[in-house]
Amino acid sequence: MTIQKIQLYQRPSSCLAIFRLLAPIERQLIMNLLWLESAIPTSTMAAWVIREGRKMYEDALGTLGRLHILPTATGKLALNSTFKSAFRQAITGGGTSGSFGVPAPPDDKRTPTDLDTLDAFALERWETILHYMVSSGSGQAPTKPSQGVLFLLQRSGLMANHGSILQITSAGFQFLLHSPHDQLWDLLLQYLRLAEERQMDLVEVLGFIFMLSTMELGREYSTENLSGTQKAMLEDLRDYGLIWQRRPTSRRFNPTRLATTLTSSSPPLPTSTGTSSGPQEGFIILETNYRVYAYTDNALQTAVLNLFVSLKYRFPNLVVGSITRESVKKALMNGISADQIISYLITHAHPQMRKNNPLLPVTVQDQIRLWELERNRLKSQEGYLYTAFASQADYDFVLTYAKELDVVLWENAPKRCFFGSVDGHANIKGFIERRTLGTSS
Structure with missing residues (x-):
């Protein structure tokens, strides 16, 4: 995981996106260390912190340490060299890596895609997912999401199979309570877990998501410089409403507002609130x-x-x-x-x-x-009722055996009956039959 993070920090767009997601004090620490050429003692940095902010400062150091942006358990503070170099490039410009995407060349034959079209597409795709969750597969949703989206909703526990129908779960309803920004990140985190199961390169997957978050809304970008993993992601991201393409085979794409606001505080859709517009x-x-x-x-x-x-x-x-x-x-x-x-x-x-x-x-x-x-208050469970015992001794003998198997769900000693689970029925039935044959003999 450490190696993957270092590889991710080689991309200026990833460093900028991660920086945007950090808390203010964590961003402040990075900016204080960014232009220093040598490490400084932790005591020097600690001297700038007031007593009331000590815990917040220590938590920030812990977060940056877990992200491998700062060293852990050392007496000096210095930014990870890979992160520092790439982040400097992100905020000052320069380089030819195409980390922030490669704009597509102008094409006089194409009509530029306007923001209203991108917003309408993103809203339609996003609300298709939420509508289907709310309708719980009842057919009331206007349209049905793609199979990839349905598979992700099921694997993430937001919906579950009831017979042949996917229905919303408790986790799914909790998901609806979140803001669209949080909902989008919840789905993308589940997508990352799924990508890991598919043995996709997580650095490429996460790097592409971070790249989208730093792109310019309304500008067309080329797919030529994308890796094979990132090109394979285009179909999934279209289904979520993060990118728009004229055709699935197009060599150009536009990031939508859902993508460009991933690491900012701006709303992901112009009219979004709560679960929807x-x-x-x-x-x-x-x-x-x-x-x-x-x-x-x-x-x-x-x-x-x-x-x-x-x-x-x-x-x-x-x-x-x-x-x-x-x-x-x-x-x-x-x-x-x-x-x-x-x-x-x-x-x-x-x-x-x-x-x-x-x-x-x-x-x-x-x-x-x-x-x-x-x-x-009441719970139902399948099982068998054992009653009509010939004597108290027979009842006690069979009940003791059933308790040893831990299959007794309910008992009533005065009426000489008890209720056992389905799993234990074969054993209890066999025990009663053997006891009956032994008594007869």
Whole structure:
């Protein structure tokens, strides 16, 4: 892993992308050391830190050490030489490595791709994934993602097979609670794990992702300088909405806003919020009578609400429904927890709701949790009931044997019966038959 990180640091674009992802104090430490030609004692750097910031400073050193940007367990501080050289090149320019991508030559026969087209493509691809997750394979999603996306959703645990249908899991609903930026990184991290299983070069995979994050939105880039691994990634990244191509075989591509904002604080889509496009502020009002008013005309946000709300009316910019025992039970059956439902309502609460203290009605929160406890009160398990024993001695003898096998799920001594698991039935049945034959003999 250390060797892979050093190889990654040979690319100026990777160093710049990693720098953008670091915390402010970690970036400050790097900039203080970047132009020094020799190491400085750790005591010199520590002297600049006030007492209240000591823990934050030590945590920053630990993070940079794990990334192999700074040395660990030494008395002096100096940036990794490979990282320092490449990062200097990233911020000062120069070099011919094509680390930041090679712009495609001008072509008078082509109409330049405008930003609206790129944004529309990225939004369509991204919301296709989220719509399919929310619809849980019910066929309500407008379009179906590619097989590669479906495989990734399943392998990452965001969706699971129930018969022949993929359904959203508890982890999948938690994924919907995140911002689009966090959602995108969650999927890309899962993609990295999948790439490792496919024995793809992780340095090439991660290097290409970092390269995309440093490219210029609206500019066309050439695929000629990409490695074989990176060219193979183009199809996957198209499915996620990170790049746009006129044709799958095109030798040019455009990074979308989803890609160019990976390592920045800018929104990945111009109208994104929460799970999708829509109003920039919260849009849900919840009353004490369990009635829900959602001020949105976004189909995806409405579909998410439909996971745990019984929808009654739909207007051009308003959806009305109620949280009921049946709607919450349906959500619980899909693996969504009561705390996740409450968290979603809090995250997307209307500004008018945020004036309340507490924000959500306590009675509604408690009832949602009670409905969850009600469902968890009973558990079903297949097995066999053993009863009608001839004597107490026979019952005790067989029960003792079943307990030794650890297959007893329930027992009732006064009625001389017990319930055993399916796995232990063959052994118990054989034991009873042998005892019966022995008694007869």
